[in-house]
Amino acid sequence: MHAAVVTQYGDPSVIRTEEWPDPVPGAGQVLVEVEVADMIFVDTAIRRGQHGGFFDVQPPYVPGTRFGGRVRSTGPGVPDSWIGKTVVGRGVDFGAHAELVVAAVDTLSEVPAGLNLETVVAVTGDGFTTLLLERLAPDLQGKDVLITASAGGMGLLLIQLAHRAGAHVIAAARGQAKLDLSKAQGADVVIDYSQPGWEKAVLEATGGRGADLVFEGAGGELGATAFGVVKDGGWFSAHGAPSGTFAPYDPADAERRGIIVKGIADLRVDLVSTPVTNEEVLQRAAAGDLVPVVDRVFDLDHVADAHTALEQRALLGKALIRVR
Numbered sequence: 001m002h003a004a005v006v007t008q009y010g011d012p013s014v015i016r017t018e019e020w021p022d023p024v025p026g027a028g029q030v031l032v033e034v035e036v037a038d039m040i041f042v043d044t045a046i047r048r049g050q051h052g053g054f055f056d057v058q059p060p061y062v063p064g065t066r067f068g069g070r071v072r073s074t075g076p077g078v079p080d081s082w083i084g085k086t087v088v089g090r091g092v093d094f095g096a097h098a099e100l101v102v103a104a105v106d107t108l109s110e111v112p113a114g115l116n117l118e119t120v121v122a123v124t125g126d127g128f129t130t131l132l133l134e135r136l137a138p139d140l141q142g143k144d145v146l147i148t149a150s151a152g153g154m155g156l157l158l159i160q161l162a163h164r165a166g167a168h169v170i171a172a173a174r175g176q177a178k179l180d181l182s183k184a185q186g187a188d189v190v191i192d193y194s195q196p197g198w199e200k201a202v203l204e205a206t207g208g209r210g211a212d213l214v215f216e217g218a219g220g221e222l223g224a225t226a227f228g229v230v231k232d233g234g235w236f237s238a239h240g241a242p243s244g245t246f247a248p249y250d251p252a253d254a255e256r257r258g259i260i261v262k263g264i265a266d267l268r269v270d271l272v273s274t275p276v277t278n279e280e281v282l283q284r285a286a287a288g289d290l291v292p293v294v295d296r297v298f299d300l301d302h303v304a305d306a307h308t309a310l311e312q313r314a315l316l317g318k319a320l321i322r323v324r
Helices: 041-047 117-136 153-164 176-184 198-205 220-228 251-257 264-273 278-286 300-311
Strands: 002-006 015-019 029-039 066-074 086-090 100-104 144-148 168-173 189-192 211-216 230-238 260-263 294-299 318-322
Touching (some): 029 300, 041 300, 066 117, 086 100, 117 278, 153 176, 189 198, 211 220, 294 300
Parallel strands (some): 144 168, 168 189
Antiparallel strands (some): 066 086
């Protein structure tokens, strides 16, 4: 099969389209002909050799986690009735940026009528985390909610949810095009965080009180600044790290100020007690509550270009990989 292969850790040039052995489904698994695959920023970090504590993968490997496609064959213990179904799910040990991928059958969902495959793939990964954050966060109605990295795939979904929940939404991103997109998705106030002193604009937008809640998707110095504008007794989620690290904060300061913080490790733990299913994500997408914004679709020979576009912050919304 044709596959995009990360040949070694490094910049996007290490990704090559190669012939790769066809995967074979094991017990409880199926083999899927991939049509569309997701692309998220963490894919670029793993390619650089980062996040080793979270993702156990070594080059050479086929990147990509979430996909949509048609089931070709089944492994032991899986009924043949799965064959031919159009499904969305995640690969076993990555592998979605290829013509074929193996997936555990209990991670798959059939694509519902009324949703096209690109929409389903675009919404499942980001939508999953978005709904988890929605469940974990306090009631948003009437609250000042700051969303950073607001023009990314998940940032836009968070804007939509916060807007529908009746929040006063403050979106922070870089550049006018991203601010315009954030505004179009329901943000009440947009702030360019590439400008010095952007945190003052957040305080101004909240009447000097600070944000009640922050969905922090930028990480690094921007994330640290965002933590500084949470009001005492507020809520803060540090779930994004496109800057290279998750938002740093002082736990003692958070405790003193009564701020509840949810880091990426907390989200993994909370997922056990706060389950979110693919079916719920797809139901919310079908209802129009989650509307993914896809900026560009790359083919399998240009996965490296997708990585470059993500790293250069050149996308308005999401990138997808079209395999078939």
